[in-house]
Amino acid sequence: MTGYIKSLLIGVAALGVFVATSVLPANAGGCSYHPNSMTTKADIVDTAVAAGSFTTLVAAVQAAGLVDTLKGEGPFTVFAPTDEAFGKIPKAQLDALLADRKALTAVLTYHVVPGKIMSSELLAERLTSARTVQGESITIDARISVKVNDANVVKADIGASNGVVHVIDSVILPPSIVSALEGELRLASTASAR
Numbered sequence: 335m336t337g338y339i340k341s342l343l344i345g346v347a348a349l350g351v352f353v354a355t356s357v358l359p360a361n362a363g364g365c366s367y368h369p370n371s372m373t374t375k376a377d378i379v380d381t382a383v384a385a386g387s388f389t390t391l392v393a394a395v396q397a398a399g400l401v402d403t404l405k406g407e408g409p410f411t412v413f414a415p416t417d418e419a420f421g422k423i424p425k426a427q428l429d430a431l432l433a434d435r436k437a438l439t440a441v442l443t444y445h446v447v448p449g450k451i452m453s454s455e456l457l458a459e460r461l462t463s464a465r466t467v468q469g470e471s472i473t474i475d476a477r478i479s480v481k482v483n484d485a486n487v488v489k490a491d492i493g494a495s496n497g498v499v500h501v502i503d504s505v506i507l508p509p510s511i512v513s514a515l516e517g518e519l520r521l522a523s524t525a526s527a528r
Contacts, residue, residue, distance in 0.1 A: 378497060400439065410498075443468035456487070488502065
């Protein structure tokens, strides 16, 4: 397994841990976070499964073959979309993504950043971007509330044995994948019209 895929899986697993263990107070910036990162012995994947609100993310990680990678050492920072976040994607587009392992892997690894980035770094505006395991960078904006691309961080600093997870309210897509997904949608629409 390549280092890239392994890093992606570890990051997605860390994201699941963050979401599964978060019970955090809201702060004035609209982002929930815990000032003392909670760390668990569970890895990211096991935490996501236990949380119950990441069934689509877990299914996507399984479909992409990233489970073992995300159970790896890390550390990773995972920006984990909830089931509600995946629900914002039109069904045809989500089905096309889940059926395309290469695109799915790219999207999932775009949610993972190597290293451990805590919310204090995000809120202090020390970071305005970060390179993901997928290879492209995400933008970080903490001027009003913490946003990653167009997604809001709704819970932060959920610790896992292999990283930290920040829960987000939307799935973020790498720019290089957006046009490919639009093409898949056109093909799916054409095929269903026949």
